[in-house]
Amino acid sequence: MTKRSYARLTESQWDEAAEQNSRGASYEEIAKTLGVSVRAVATHLPPALERRRAAIAASATGSAATCPVPSISIASIPDVADREAATKHWRQGAWADTQALQARLRQELTNPAPDAKAIRALGAGAEALKHLIAIGRNVLDVDKAAADIELPELIVRELTLVEVSEIRRKQLQETGDLDPADLLAMREAIGADSDVPSEIVEEGDEEPVAA
Known part of the structure; x- marks a missing residue:
């Protein structure tokens, strides 16, 4: 009776297996795809899942090691006196940040084993973003600017x-x-x-x- 040979996977390959498992792949499916035994998946997959959860949590909390904050050039920010350009810049930034935060939160919530600490951090980030958007609105007088716009008159x-x-x-x-x-x-x-x-x-x- 010949013994079946299995592949020896690297840590990065197990990390990829963790991604597959987070998308719903079973141990048996991962074993078949990677050419390993189910026992090997049961042994190596949990540490890979833990590494994945740690990476997501670190990214959500803004860890400098895994998610460095991009530098912002002051020259790229419109002058607040130019209300139209500054408002456009503020709206684009608020929209991009909101979508990024929403994507991170959705990813964590759909994880088979959601990390409560990461979810709390994302919730705190959402609350902070809400206040920052409100500050920008007040500084730019967005509501007043909208009220100053002349609307077309409908003659009846x-x-x-x-x-x-x-x-x-x-x-x-x-x-x-x-x-x-x-x-x-x-x-x-x-x-x-x-x-x-x-x-x-x-x-x-x-x-x-x-x-």
Whole structure:
């Protein structure tokens, strides 16, 4: 009886296996994919999962070793006096930070073994981000700037009796419900001096034109 040979995986390969397991892959599926025994997966996968959780937690709390804070050039920040450019910069930064934080939180919550410490850190980060966004709004007077924008004016007027009658006539014509009695009633309703078009006649009532 020949013994089956298995591959010997490196730590980085086990870390990749941990990623597969976090996405739902079972021990058996990982063993088949990597060419190792299920017993080997059971032995090496838990430490790899722990390394993964530690890396996520360190990234969420802003550890300088794993998630260095990018330097910000003062020259790249618009002057606050230029309200339009500064507001655009503030909105883009707030949106990017919000999406990044949301992605980290969703990743942790969908983890088969969520890290409560990382989730609490992300929650604290979300609260801090909320305050920072509020500070930016106050500094830029965003609400006041929005109130100063002139909105287009919509002019509303009442329809005249002639316009109402014409609309009603067209609706009745489209549905085929207009008869001479309806037309006469509409003319009488708007008065004799109204400017109802005289060419309005019911289909079939036209006078023949002399040859």
